[in-house]
Amino acid sequence: MTARFEFKLAATDGRARTGAISTPRGQIRTPAFMPVGTAATVKAMLPESVAATGADILLGNTYHLMLRPTAERIAALGGLHKFMNWPGPILTDSGGFQVMxxxxxxxxxxxxxxxxxxxxxxxxMLTPERSIEIQALLGSDIVMCFDECPAxxxxxxxxxxSMELSMRWARRSKEAFGERPGHALFGIQQGGVTRELRGASADKLVEIGFDGYAIGGLAVGEGQEAMFGVLDYAPDMLPEGKPRYLMGVGKPDDIVGAVARxxxxMDCVLPSRSGRTGQAWTRRGQVNIKNARHADDPRPLDEDCTCPACRSYSRAYLHHVFRAQEMISGMLLTWHNLHYYQQLMAEMRAAIARGDFGAWQAQFHAQRAEGDIEPL
Structure with a gap:
């Protein structure tokens, strides 16, 4: 494994790309979905279980970890990887979104x-310098610039x-980051839904120079149509040979549309948060396990899914433990959702490599349009 941070594209199909990011802590297959471990844990999951779903990298949260248990305490205990028992790569956000x-x-x-x-x-007080310092104390592999994300x-x-301020903060973040071999710093493009501002932001970030580039300021209430409108041009404003990271996205059809562009x-709390509230994501769309229609259903959530929830438990059982407020409900549904998301990423990587991503995408939408299986 490389001692440096490197990104290599293996194949493209239209604008969709597949490749790999190499880090000293392991390889990240792209397109990649990063489960969110806000407070040094992916809620309701053991780290080994998260790895079993196929995740190569986790996201940690600067804002929450600086407040509790504090970055200094985590550093004294050997860093975030050791602290949370995750040996693979970790990306930490800057804290800017939470502060917003x-x-x-x-x-x-x-x-x-x-x-x-x-x-x-x-x-x-959170400044670009303090945000970078916190992320260094945590020991994250991919560090994000401190930015402001307007609602x-x-x-x-x-x-x-806001964009101009974020670009000034990006330069300060780069200066504070310094030279850290094996660790990467990503800049964050801002500019809302305005093409000219997005272009100006991208130009400033490329001038400063980063190891990767994020598309920020989306999935904050603008709706999918507006988000896709920005993604129709924003990724192409960023360097082709560097990773492109869409922050805080999203639902399965958001993710597929983003990869196509x-x-x-990507990262999102959705699969784990949905799991704790009785919602499962499947290839046929969303299933609300709390609904009474599942109470006597002996079938799995998804007969084609190989996760523990689908392999060993019925819809009736999942409905029961959710209604009974048993902890196993959130555990099983979160595992299923994270498994489904990683399966989605694996299928897209394979389709792009084969050169039939368009056909795969059509099948994805067709299956979702069918809706859930008929009640018994």
């Missing part, structure tokens, strides 16, 4: 963001000013 969501608890300046903890009200809809003026990496 605390609009009533924060104050934004050129220097950074002063905010109060949502846990205990304590005061904190949409917003005025063109507000989006433009040239995206290499």
């Amino acid at each position: 969501s605390l609009a009533d608890l924060r104050k934004l300046t050129e220097e950074g963001v002063a905010f109060r903890s949502h846990i205990d009200g304590s005061r904190h 949409l809809p917003a005025t063109d003026k507000a989006v433009a000013e 040239g995206v290499d990496m």
Whole structure:
């Protein structure tokens, strides 16, 4: 395994790409979906179970980990990989998105963001330099620039000013990152749904120079049509030979549409959060296991799925443990959802390599359109 961070494209089909990111901690097959381990855990899952679904990389959360248990404590205990028992690559976000969501608890300046903890009200200051320092203490393999992510809809003026601030913070993030062989720093393109602003942001990021590039500021309320509208041009503004990461996406059809438009990496809390609320994602769409129609159904969620929930348990059982509020409900449904998402990524990688991604995509949408199996 390489001691450096490298990205190699293996095949393209239209704008869809497949390849691999090599890191000192292992290879990340692309397109890749990253399960979210917000507080140093993918909720309801053991790390070994997450790996068994096919995940190559996890995402950790700077904002939550800096507050509890603190980055300094994690560093003293050997770093995030050891702390959470995940030996593979970890990407950490910058904390910018979480701070944005605390609009009533924060104050934004050129220097950074002063905010109060949502846990205990304590005061904190997050700057580009501090965000990079926290991520270095955590020991993450892929570090994200500190940025501001404006909630949409917003005025063109507000989006433009936010983008310019994020680009100034990107330069400061790069300077703070310095030289860290084997670790990567990704810049984040902003600009809302405005093509000119996206182009200007991409130009500034490429001028600074990063190991990979994220498309930020989407999946924040603009809707799928607007998001795809941006993805019709935004990935192509970024260097072809570097990974392209769409942050915070998404539902299965969002992910397929993003890959079709040239995206290499994605993350989202959806598969684990849905699992804890009784929702399963399958190749025939979404299943709400809480519905009474499943109470006497001996069939699996998906007869073609090889995850433990589908291999060993009936819909009736999954319905029962959800209704009874048993912990195993969230465990099994989360495992199923993460397995389904990783299966989706594996199928797309294979289809792109074969050169029939368009046919695979048509079949994906056709199966979803059929809807869930008929009730008994």
